[in-house]
Amino acid sequence: MKVTFPHLGSLSIVLTGLLQDFGLEVIPPPPITKKTIDLGVLHAPEFACLPLKINLGNFIEALELGADTIVMGGGTGPCRFGYYAQVQREILQDLGFNFQMIVLEPPQGQVSKLVDKLKILCGNKRPGEILQAAITAWYKIKALDKLQGEVLKCRAFELEKGATSKAYEAGLSFLQAARTPAQVKTGLKKGLELLAGVKQKINKDALRVGLIGEVYMLLEPFANLQVEKLLGEMGVVVERSVYLSSWITEHLILSSLRLPGGLATKKAAAKYIKQFVGGHGRESVGDMVRFARRGFDGVIHILPFTCTPEIVAQSILPIVSRQEGIPYLSVSLDEQSGEAGFITRLEAFLDLLKQRRHKTQNQAFKLATARR
Numbered sequence: 001m002k003v004t005f006p007h008l009g010s011l012s013i014v015l016t017g018l019l020q021d022f023g024l025e026v027i028p029p030p031p032i033t034k035k036t037i038d039l040g041v042l043h044a045p046e047f048a049c050l051p052l053k054i055n056l057g058n059f060i061e062a063l064e065l066g067a068d069t070i071v072m073g074g075g076t077g078p079c080r081f082g083y084y085a086q087v088q089r090e091i092l093q094d095l096g097f098n099f100q101m102i103v104l105e106p107p108q109g110q111v112s113k114l115v116d117k118l119k120i121l122c123g124n125k126r127p128g129e130i131l132q133a134a135i136t137a138w139y140k141i142k143a144l145d146k147l148q149g150e151v152l153k154c155r156a157f158e159l160e161k162g163a164t165s166k167a168y169e170a171g172l173s174f175l176q177a178a179r180t181p182a183q184v185k186t187g188l189k190k191g192l193e194l195l196a197g198v199k200q201k202i203n204k205d206a207l208r209v210g211l212i213g214e215v216y217m218l219l220e221p222f223a224n225l226q227v228e229k230l231l232g233e234m235g236v237v238v239e240r241s242v243y244l245s246s247w248i249t250e251h252l253i254l255s256s257l258r259l260p261g262g263l264a265t266k267k268a269a270a271k272y273i274k275q276f277v278g279g280h281g282r283e284s285v286g287d288m289v290r291f292a293r294r295g296f297d298g299v300i301h302i303l304p305f306t307c308t309p310e311i312v313a314q315s316i317l318p319i320v321s322r323q324e325g326i327p328y329l330s331v332s333l334d335e336q337s338g339e340a341g342f343i344t345r346l347e348a349f350l351d352l353l354k355q356r357r358h359k360t361q362n363q364a365f366k367l368a369t370a371r372r
């Protein structure tokens with residue numbers, strides 16, 4: 001069995017190690033490029049959302065390299081992710097590829113179905129070996145999230161442009177090489193030490209911006225036009241609302257136990273939206289409320305063009321912005337989106353945030369002086 005999977009940020013580092021530990025030959029898709037997107041766009045329905053097109057391009061490139069098994073995630077609820085895998089399977093079969101697709105869906109209490117599918121991947125491995133591989137993968141996910149969180153804080157203050165990204169790449173390679181939880185811990189420590197060694201400048205005026213939106217778009221830098229890197233290099237401290245570990249905890253672990261997740265976000269959203277609308281729509285609203293209440297300067301909402309759950313969220317964000325007093329920028333991206341136009345929009349938004357902050361500081365100063 002030669003296994004492949006779709007790209008999702010740094011997930012390929014985790015999945016490659018995990019599937020190799022299961023004794024499988026792994027053929028990761030080549031890194032996402034314009035060619036990947038062109039392939040997806042050529043063969044996907046025109047109004048399919050961008051993640052479907054990118055994943056389809058990933059699969060075509062991996063199948064052309066010899067993969068014969070695709071591991072794909074599945075979804076539930078009022079969102080197109082629920083039939084992504086089926087659509088992609090039919091398109092790939094029409095193109096003449098010979099493969100099997102294993103679709104792993106949130107168990108929602110029916111864990112046995114998920115276990116049956118995992119058994120195909122685990123082959124003859126003993127339960128102890130499978131557990132060991134799964135624990136190592138979980139440590140890697142947590143380590144990657146920790147590393148990425150630190151990168152977002154560090155980049156805004158780097159003295160030399162690109163130094164943080166360089167340290168991050170080295171950190172990723174340590175984690176990629178790790179095959180046991182102990183090695184993951186050592187790899188993370190080395191990565192964090194490299195980040196701590198990045199020379200920093202003092203910037204007391206650094207803006208703080210929260211990123212909200214559709215999960216794939218937040219986790220895959222190629223899809224979001226490297227928004228975190230762009231903002232960081234503009235001196236902005238960025239905080240992302242979702243990480244791979246939090247998504248897995250909510251949608252795989254808690255869902256398996258039929259337990260609700262993301263309670264703080266749902267509670268924050270409840271004033272504006274109570275219903276689950278598919279995908280991450282309700283969470284986007286709740287995350288914006290939480291960023292506002294933590295005193296962030298602004299929020300950037302990223303969604304794929306035609307994404308229904310995020311369009312619902314988008315219609316509510318103006319009310320949240322007014323009532324919670326936080327500016328936001330909503331950016332809908334697709335295969336036509338270009339970096340130059342995106343940077344211009346980011347710069348204009350940051351100018352607005354800076355002016356707003358100075359105005360607030362001036363008002364506070366005048367108030368303090370009047371009281372003396």
Ligand code: SF4
Pocket residue numbers: 049050051079080081214216278279280304306307308309310
């Ligand atoms: S959340 Fe949006 S982009 Fe993601 S699969 Fe659903 S409809 Fe597509």
